[in-house]
Amino acid sequence: MAETGSQFDCIAVMGVGLIGGSIALAAKSCGAARSVIGFGRNRDRLAAAKSHGVIDEAATSSDDLSRAGLIVVCTPVDRIATDVLAALQATEGTSTLVTDAGSVKGSIQRAVDLEYSGDRFVAAHPLAGSHHSGFEHANASLLPGRLCVLTPRGYPTVDDNVQQVRRFWERLGMRVRLMSVQEHDKTLALTSHLPHLAASAVASLxxxxxxxxxxxxxxxxxxVAAGDPELWSAIFALNKPEMLRGIDRLVSALQQCRIALDEERHQDLRGFLQGASEARRQYRDDPSRPDDGT
Amino acid sequence: MAETGSQFDCIAVMGVGLIGGSIALAAKSCGAARSVIGFGRNRDRLAAAKSHGVIDEAATSSDDLSRAGLIVVCTPVDRIATDVLAALQATEGTSTLVTDAGSVKGSIQRAVDLEYSGDRFVAAHPLAGSHHSGFEHANASLLPGRLCVLTPRGYPTVDDNVQQVRRFWERLGMRVRLMSVQEHDKTLALTSHLPHLAASAVASLxxxxxxxxxxxxxxxxxxVAAGDPELWSAIFALNKPEMLRGIDRLVSALQQCRIALDEERHQDLRGFLQGASEARRQYRDDPSRPDDGT
Known part of the structure; x- marks a missing residue:
């Protein structure tokens, strides 16, 4: 497929919020899709997204999904597995691909695998977001330059469907990485989910x-503790094993500091803070980072 | 003393870095002092601060301190008690007042009390700072509008010296609050020192x-984990009892979440995050807060 033409004639986005809306806008402006059908539970919101120009068409029934070459499921993380299965079912017998934008991958893949054994679902996690929500804040520039992690079921084997989904996310300007669901969930527990829980614990005091x-x-x-409790408790629950391990490691680090402080082993305490400071400076000083003032 | 004239003919600042330099600049621009003597261990840095116009004069010996009506000790937190005692000794028999800018109060006051029983020292903590350090980043506008906590030894009794020192910090545009050293150290452990340790623990993972x-x-x-390990380990050590209590509370909050997650009590986990989110939103939505984007 030539990169100059559109990759898909038509794609569908399930859940037209901040991320779904941004994907819809980017897909059209980057030539990943000629048209975008929006799919959602709230008809009024969907009609509004259409009149805002975020989607081209508001789906009225699941039959509309079968016209899409790719369905991107962007619903809340605890509804994704159900919606992916609904999308796969509505397009049974076609070659329509399904991907998602969930921030937890293992539990979604396991739930899908229980009822579906085909190869049309390729899980994804675009690492992009904002404090805002709703398609009104959707923005085609939210995604370019950011990472998108794919966790294909057969990883490290990569079939044509994985390649096509990969090409889609790359077409939106994202830098794609492939890994196993386990590696994804462990990594994100440390880089995103655990920081959120720590922020909440500090704020609670x-x-x-x-x-x-x-x-x-x-x-x-x-x-980040000001964030949506509904969303984050769902993320923690869906990433339970890695979160339990992460909390244990965090508590252990804090206890280590407590003992050093209590026993007045200043060298140890300073050494701990020094290590943390160096780790954090590696992030801050990374020239590839788009944000500054960090 | 009329608010239109200068409160002090001359003040001295010990430790002309970011905070000391900002106090020097603000004292002159707000009419709290007609002139400022800088005092420090590094003569070259002090001469540079003078040529930058941050101070009027670089002290050459501790005799110069006796010309000051007020000495503001802005050295690193683990040197403050020693420097306060040196300032009190150099001005023995005078009515020169001494205040400081340390972010821990109890341990400093206890160390001073061991060797000094007079009433010329009034401890202070201006709640202002920046990622930067050094007088090159000093700025008269760092202090106005911010809080300054005074922890007078005889609190809640307030004598004339406390009133004079209070007036000085107010003259710099700060909003002054009085409290006991215990209340200060407990409060700052939760609002500043514990957040720093939590940030470091997360970064270390x-x-x-x-x-x-x-x-x-x-x-x-x-x-904040990128901050100076030397400074922060000193702060933690000087605020040891409150930090130990704070770490215990933080660990207990994390364990509470761990148990709820492990036992799949989703309602409890969501409730915890909800409480933390509401607490954090009270901060964000406070209209008196100078920063936005919080």
Whole structure:
């Protein structure tokens, strides 16, 4: 398939929110799809997304899905497995591919595998987001330059369907990495899910009465704790084994500091902070990082 | 003393870095002092601060301190008690006041009390800072609008010296609060020191190899972990009892989440995140907060 033409004549996006809307906009502007059908539970919201120009067409029944060459499932993480299965079922007997945008991969793949043994589903996790939600904040520039992790069932084997889905995400400007679901879930537990839980735990200890003594350290360390409890408790539950391991490691690091502090082993405490500081500076000083002021 | 004239003819700043330099600049621009003597261990740095216009004069010996009506000790937190005692000794028999800018108060006050029983020292903690250090980044606008906590030894009794020192910090544009050293150290453990330790613990778990999968959640939650290990291990050690209590509470909150997750009590986990989210939103939505994008 030539990169100059559209990769798909038509794709469908299930769940037209911030991510789904951004994928819809990017797919059209990057030539990954000629047209985008939006699919969602709320007809009014879907009609509004259409009139905002985020999607070309609002699906009225699951029959509309069979016209799509690719279906991208962008619903909340605890609904993805069900929606992927619905998409696969609605397109049974076709060559329509299905991918998703869920931030946990193992539990979704296991739930899908229980009822589907074909090769049309290729799981994905585009690492992009924003404090905002809703298609009104959708933006074609949310994705380019960011990583998208694919966790194909047969990894490290890569078949044609995986290649096609890979090409789709790359066409949106994303840098694609392939890994196993286990590696994905362990990595994201440490880089995303555990930081969120730590931020929430710190925020839970600071009573409103003393908030006026909080400064930029509190502000940044706890920022993500303001996020949606529904979404994050679902993520933690879906990534349970890795989160349990991560919490144990975090508690162990804190206990190690507690003992050093209690026994006045200042060298050990300073050494711990030094290691953490060096690790964090590697992130900050990485020239490929798009954000600055970090 | 009329607010239109200068409060002090001359003040001295010990430790002319980011905070000391900002106090020097603000004191002159707000009319808190007509002139500022800088005092420090490194003569070259002090001469440079003078040629940058941050201070009017570089002290050459501790005799110069006796010309100051107020001495503000802005040295690193683990040197403050020693420097406060040196300042009190150099000005023995005068009415020169001494204040400081340390972010821990109890251990400093206890160390001073061991060798000094007079009433010329009034401890302070201006809640202001920046990622930068050094007088080159000093800025008169770092302090206005921020809180400054005074922890006078006789609190809640407030004598004339406390009033004078209070007036000085207010003259710099700061909003002054008075409290006991215990209340200060407990409050700051939760709003500042514990967030820093949590950020460091999270950062310590994320190996360089997976840093490319870190996104804005990691970035903000761990930002302060890049800070100076020397400074922060000193702060933790000086605030040991409150830090030990704080770590125990943080570990207990994390264990509570771990148990809820392990036993699949989703309602409890969501409830915990909900509480943390509401606490954090109170900070974000406070209209008096100077920073936005929080």
């Amino acid at each position: 600071v009573e409103p009465a003393i908030l006026e003594y909080a400064s930029t350290g509190y502000r940044d360390t706890t920022r | 994320v190996e360089p190899a997976i840093l490319e999968y870190a996104s804005t959640g990691y970035r903000d939650t761990t930002r």
